[in-house]
Amino acid sequence: TLVDEAWAAKDAGSAEAGDRLVDEAVALRRDYEIAWLYRFVRAKEAADAAGPGESAARTRLRSVVGEIVQLWPDDEWPQQLVGEVLCAERRLDEALSAFEKARDRDPADARNWARIAECHLAAGREDQAHEALAQTLRLDPAHPRANEWQAWQYFRLARPTLAWIANEVARELAPANPFNHGIHATLLASRGLLDQALRAWTQA
Numbered sequence: 001t002l003v004d005e006a007w008a009a010k011d012a013g014s015a016e017a018g019d020r021l022v023d024e025a026v027a028l029r030r031d032y033e034i035a036w037l038y039r040f041v042r043a044k045e046a047a048d049a050a051g052p053g054e055s056a057a058r059t060r061l062r063s064v065v066g067e068i069v070q071l072w073p074d075d076e077w078p079q080q081l082v083g084e085v086l087c088a089e090r091r092l093d094e095a096l097s098a099f100e101k102a103r104d105r106d107p108a109d110a111r112n113w114a115r116i117a118e119c120h121l122a123a124g125r126e127d128q129a130h131e132a133l134a135q136t137l138r139l140d141p142a143h144p145r146a147n148e149w150q151a152w153q154y155f156r157l158a159r160p161t162l163a164w165i166a167n168e169v170a171r172e173l174a175p176a177n178p179f180n181h182g183i184h185a186t187l188l189a190s191r192g193l194l195d196q197a198l199r200a201w202t203q204a
Contacts, residue, residue, distance in 0.1 A: 001025070003034045015042065031071050039064050040081055047088075061085060076105040076112075083115055092119050110140035117149060129153060144173040151183050163187060178204045 002025040006018035019042065025035045043064045046057035065085055069078045079102035086095035096119035103112035117132035130153065136146040151166035164187055170180045185200035 002028075003032065003038060006035075006038055010038075010042075018042075033072075033077075036064070036068050036071070040068065044085075058089075074105070076102045076109065079105065080112070080115075087115070087119070092122050095119055096123075108139060110136045110143050110146070113139065114143055114146045114149075117146065121149060121153065126153065126157065142173055144170065144177070147173060148177065148180055151180070155183055155186065160187060160190060 002021045006021035006025070009015070009018035009021065018038070022035045022038050025032055026039075029035075040061075043057070043061040047055065047061040050057040062085065065078070065081050068081060072078050079098045083095045083098035083102065086092075086098060096116060099112055099115040099119065103109070103116060106112065113132050113136040117129045117136060120126075120129035120132060129149075133146050133150045133153070136143050137150070140146070147166055147170040151163050151170050154160075154163035154166055163183070167180060167183050167187060170177070171184060174180060181200050182204035185197045185204060188194075188197035188200055
């Protein structure tokens with residue numbers, strides 16, 4: 001399909017050719033989800049490259065997301081994209097609202113609960129974050145980020161045994177994640193195991 005060719009062109013380093021192919025696909029069928037996902041990815045890459053603050057690339061990203069929401073006003077995934085953009089802009093209360101809308105449309109999607117937890121953690125709402133993390137892990141016990149955040153939360157709340165358990169799971173699920181090794185090192189240091197803590201820090 002045109003969109004498959006567009007992704008292939010992008011992966012081969014010809015993103016502009018991919019853009020033209022996607023434009024053709026949307027001209028043939030406006031409500032082509034994969035084509036709009038391509039547009040979102042391209043717009044987000046440009047906005048990320050432009051850095052924080054206002055830019056033409058960020059305006060373009062918001063426009064793409066706005067069109068997606070207009071095309072699929074009752075679907076889950078557009079609200080997930082809205083939340084991602086708002087999170088990147090540190091508009092956390094608005095991002096939380098978007099992820100809650102996505103959750104309401106699919107309560108069984110662990111990704112929504114994980115992002116809700118992240119928003120609560122960033123705002124210091126520990127109880128709400130804990131509840132959202134627990135629901136994430138009920139739905140998907142192997143969710144890497146939820147295990148990571150749970151370990152971090154338990155550590156911050158001075159619950160070292162629970163932090164240790166969650167961190168072990170997080171390190172098993174994402175052994176290359178330096179954040180998990182940093183938490184591990186801190187937990188080891190708190191037990192007086194300084195040599196092991198130093199070794200863990202080298203992996204962080």
